[in-house]
Amino acid sequence: MTSTLNRWLPHAVFAVLAFGAPLLLSDNRYFAFIAGITLISVLWATGMNLLYGYTGLMPMMFAGIAGISAYMTIGLAAIGWSFWGAMLVSSLAASLIGVILGLPSLRLRGFYFTLCSLVIQTVITLGFVYFVNLTNGDTGISQIPLPEMPGGGSLSGLAYDMVLAALAVIGTVVLTLIVHSQFGRRLVAIREDDGLAETLGIDVTRQKMIAFFVASVFASIGGALYAPYVGFISPRSFDVLVSLNIWLMVAFGGRGTIWGPVFGAVLLAPVPFLLQDYYTIKDVLYGLLIIGVIVMLPAGIAGGLKGPSRKAAPATLKPERAQ
């Protein structure tokens, strides 16, 4: 009973904060908007965390998948689909496309997977630029209509923020359920040593594929809701820098913990808005942050707070020959 309470209490606290922040900020639409973007970032970081934190894969095509879903949702809505139906279909389709594109790379591990995903992200971005009749190319799509509400009217303002808050909360709940499931155990085993996991009977490629699909659904739903919320998307909205920013939220906050990446998203998502007047140094700051995280906080803030990480003793002492 206590362990159940302990497991879900943080989610209750987070839910209060997620729904409360836009409410408190609703007088100032600009701040409320930053809160909304932060909530989308929480959803994205949580999805990325499933791959980077729990499976040990660094998917640099994450934003690209969100983009496919965003463009597809807008396209379907433009030809008369309901936004919500379009979002559902697009999210599943984008995740499937992601898995198919990712299929060759899912057999790779570590750095090689990351490189391969970087190439895939580049191809997706080029696709957004190239297929002008679908995406309007570099010009982007502006004045994206808001999602309709059941019973008429359109979803806007505080109501939209509440939907984003709900999805951010659902995202963390889903991740928690996964982490404590048998599926979660398999993923952690793969992250720690995929060869050993395979020897213990775990179908590594298949489990990676499922994890990749689930994380892509997180990316896709975030992408579909991002587009009407901001009202404008272009290939730049979903380029490799966006993937890298989401990765940074996970790494900075603490990969492989439920709340570290949420914290990372809350800290980092508002930064570009707060630094708007110092536009030019924004990228420098991000670069410094990436280096700082890698050098000083390899386990992120959550890992740092947890005290010295459970470092493995060198079990690789060269075995002296028994005799």
Next chain:
Amino acid sequence: MSLLETKQITMRFGGVVALRNVDVHQDANETLGMIGPNGSGKTTFVNVITGHLRPAAGSLMFDGNSLIGRRPFAIAGAGLTRTFQSVRVFGQLTGRENVAAALVDAQRPLDAEGVAETTHWLGLDSRLDVPAGNLTLFEQRRLELLMRLVQRPKLLMLDEPVGGLSSAEVRAMIALLAELKTRNTIFIIEHTMKVIRELADRVVVLLAGEKIADGPPADILADKRVVENYLGSVDA
């Protein structure tokens, strides 16, 4: 019928022949040992059998089914599991988490009582909540065994199970393995004769990828070719 039967297994790395026409069979409940100098192809043989390498030629039957072309996880699921020459556990995870990872896709897992009994037998009761990377090498070797035994394998292949252990630990490990062979069918690779002599019912000798002898340990020790090519030339 043999539990494990390889016929004419050949494995090449580029132009190097690592295994040439190796025939090995093992019956259930028989403890088979494999010895040979460094580089003779012992680990390659295990890698071929457990699906980590695909042989260039030959047939490979386990429990009535061919293993050729099957992936390691599927072979583990069929009841053939192995350990690694350099000890391999999930270092950041606790012993308990390591065991849980071994149980998650086990096809015939031990029940909780059996897991507790085996843990106790291996003397790991008080060590399960420690990150596996902080365990001593001998403890890690036993944890490795525990992770295999909870899967109730039909055949357990041990690649140098006493590698890196102190001589007292080697004796303790041999005692454990002597009891283990009454519970499980095991296949032991060893670099040295000592372990093999005490545990194996039958021994296969590899030299430069070829099987040069196959028989009871006493016969192997007396075999002139083995003595000349291996025992006499290496500090075994």
